[in-house]
């Protein structure tokens with residue numbers, strides 16, 4: 235039996251609450267979404283609903299389209315010139331792939347945290363105040379409040395409150411990643427996209443981020459790409475298994491890890507490939 239399956243009892247103990255879709259609204263619905271990079275067909279007929287105030291994990295082997303999928307959700311993927319899409323992505327009833335949809339509207343509602351922490355070469359304070367300032371907030375008292383609240387929410391306030399005006403590069407990797415999460419929270423998003431946010435962190439920092447994700451889902455919808463099966467099992471409510479650009483299976487995380495329908499899902503989570 236795989237290490238992941240062996241740990242299912244423990245995973246259930248630390249896992250997510252049961253949630254019924256009946257009471258939840260979807261934030262994103264993709265409808266026959268396809269994406270090509272030139273001739274490479276990277277996403278194939280993706281039909282997924284992402285529900286509010288849940289953690290949705292995207293898993294699958296290298297090159298299966300995980301990063302492409304989440305970068306499509308904030309239209310960042312369009313920065314690649316050869317990209318072409320078909321189908322729809324509905325975000326709160328609007329098709330964000332529609333030419334008339336303003337991408338700036340999405341950027342204030344959907345924050346993103348990357349694989350490697352990427353603080354700006356500025357002070358801790360200015361990293362957080364940057365987004366709100368761009369959105370026109372100039373009042374120092376209000377900015378101070380946003381900075382403190384965002385850092386508290388990202389569970390890093392106590393570690394940085396006496397060094398707010400020092401350069402963010404002086405923080406450890408794990409602290410930098412929590413700073414980046416705080417920076418993302420400062421714009422008050424509705425959704426947080428996370429692309430392997432702990433892959434460059436040590437186990438202790440990874441655990442802190444996982445605890446933070448569990449806490450943040452009370453207020454935000456979170457979509458996390460991860461190569462770490464145990465992480466997906468620990469922190470997500472739903473899991474989508476991608477393979478060769480297709481969604482093979484999407485269900486409650488408990489079902490995906492303990493009772494998958496498709497043999498390819500079972501083979502992947504059991505470590506037989508990938």
Ligand SMILES: Nc1ncnc2c1ncn2[C@@H]1O[C@H](COP(=O)(O)OP(=O)(O)OP(=O)(O)O)[C@@H](O)[C@H]1O
Nearest residue numbers: 271274276294295296297298299300301302303314
């Ligand atoms: N900028 C790009 N230009 C051309 N092809 C790309 C580009 N980015 C990704 N691809 C291709 O699209 C497919 C999906 O890549 P993607 O990065 O989304 O996979 P992934 O599942 O996130 O992989 P990994 O786990 O290794 O990060 C791959 O075949 C990849 O080579």
